[in-house]
Amino acid sequence: MNIVILSRNANLYSTNRLLEEGEKRGHQVEIIDPLKCDIIIEQEKPTIFYKDRYLDYVDAIIPRIGASITFYGCAVVRQFEMMNVFTIVTSDAIQRSRDKLRSLQRLSKAGIGMPKTVFTNYSRDVEEVIDHVGGVPVIIKLLEGTQGLGVVLAETKNAAESVLEAFNGLEARVIVQEFIDEAKGADLRALIVDGQVVGAMKRQGKEGEFRSNLHRGGSANVIKLSEPELKLAIQSARALKLPVCGVDMLQSSRGPLILEVNSTPGLEGIEAATGKNIAKNIITYIERNRH
Structure with missing residues (x-):
C-alpha cells in the first residue's frame, strides 16, 4: 500500500x-508537507501536485495537521478525500x-x-459569566489554544475580570470553565484507534502548575481506566x-468530565x-479499513 x-x-x-x-509492515510510506501541495481542481479529476509529481497513486493518508495550518491542511485532506483516498481522520472531523x-x-x-x-461574545458583564460557572477559581481558554497555551487559571474575581477584559480588548474569543479542584492538576489521556481505547495515561502537572500537558513539563504514568472513563472516551470520539484521536478527561467527584478531543494526538508520551x-495500531487500522 502507498501511505502518505x-x-x-x-x-x-x-x-x-x-x-x-x-x-515494517511492507508498505511504501512517504512524508509530505501539506503546505507544499498544490490542489488542482477540475471537472471530475481532482488531483494534488507535490514538488514534481501528481499524487495519484496514494492509497491512504495519515494527517498530522498542526493547529497553525488547519485551514490549508484540511483543504489538502479534503482533496485526497475527493480522490477516494482513505484517511484515518476526515477533514471535517479535524x-x-x-x-x-x-x-x-x-x-x-x-x-x-x-x-x-x-x-460569550466579548461580554461586558464579566461577573455574570463567572457566576454561570459557579464562581472563582475559573479556567479561561482561548478558543484557538493548543498544548496548554492560551489557558489561564484565575483564582480570584479580580484576576478573572482582568484576564477576560484583556482578552476582550484583544478581541480574542475565549471560553470560561469551572475549575475542577479535585483533579489536582492531573488529567487522563486515552488514545483511541478504530473507536477503541488502545492506551491510557495519567498526566500530572509539575508542582504549582494546573496544566498537565507534557509540553509544559508534566509527567505521565500508565493508568487503567474505569468503566465510566472508558465509556466517556469512546462516546466522545464517536x-x-x-x-x-486523543481524549482528555478530568477525574471529578461527579465522575469523569471531558476536557477536549485531539484529532492529531502525539504518540511519544503515550507510547513511553x-x-x-500505538503507531502499529494505526497502521493496522488502515489495513483493515482501506478497501
Whole structure:
C-alpha cells in the first residue's frame, strides 16, 4: 500500500514512528508537507501536485495537521478525500475538533459530562459569566489554544475580570470553565484507534502548575481506566466522528468530565508511558479499513 503521512516536520517522534511501523509492515510510506501541495481542481479529476509529481497513486493518508495550518491542511485532506483516498481522520472531523466551542456543543448534545462552560461574545458583564460557572477559581481558554497555551487559571474575581477584559480588548474569543479542584492538576489521556481505547495515561502537572500537558513539563504514568472513563472516551470520539484521536478527561467527584478531543494526538508520551505500540495500531487500522 502507498501511505502518505501529511506532516510539516519529518523529525517529529510521531511522524517517524508511523513511518517506521508502516515500512515494517511492507508498505511504501512517504512524508509530505501539506503546505507544499498544490490542489488542482477540475471537472471530475481532482488531483494534488507535490514538488514534481501528481499524487495519484496514494492509497491512504495519515494527517498530522498542526493547529497553525488547519485551514490549508484540511483543504489538502479534503482533496485526497475527493480522490477516494482513505484517511484515518476526515477533514471535517479535524475542523470540528479544532473548534473548541463547536466540539463542546456536540459533546454536550451527546450527553457527555463536562465542566460547566460559558462562551460569550466579548461580554461586558464579566461577573455574570463567572457566576454561570459557579464562581472563582475559573479556567479561561482561548478558543484557538493548543498544548496548554492560551489557558489561564484565575483564582480570584479580580484576576478573572482582568484576564477576560484583556482578552476582550484583544478581541480574542475565549471560553470560561469551572475549575475542577479535585483533579489536582492531573488529567487522563486515552488514545483511541478504530473507536477503541488502545492506551491510557495519567498526566500530572509539575508542582504549582494546573496544566498537565507534557509540553509544559508534566509527567505521565500508565493508568487503567474505569468503566465510566472508558465509556466517556469512546462516546466522545464517536460524537466527533474521530476514529483515531486523543481524549482528555478530568477525574471529578461527579465522575469523569471531558476536557477536549485531539484529532492529531502525539504518540511519544503515550507510547513511553504505556509501552504499547500505538503507531502499529494505526497502521493496522488502515489495513483493515482501506478497501
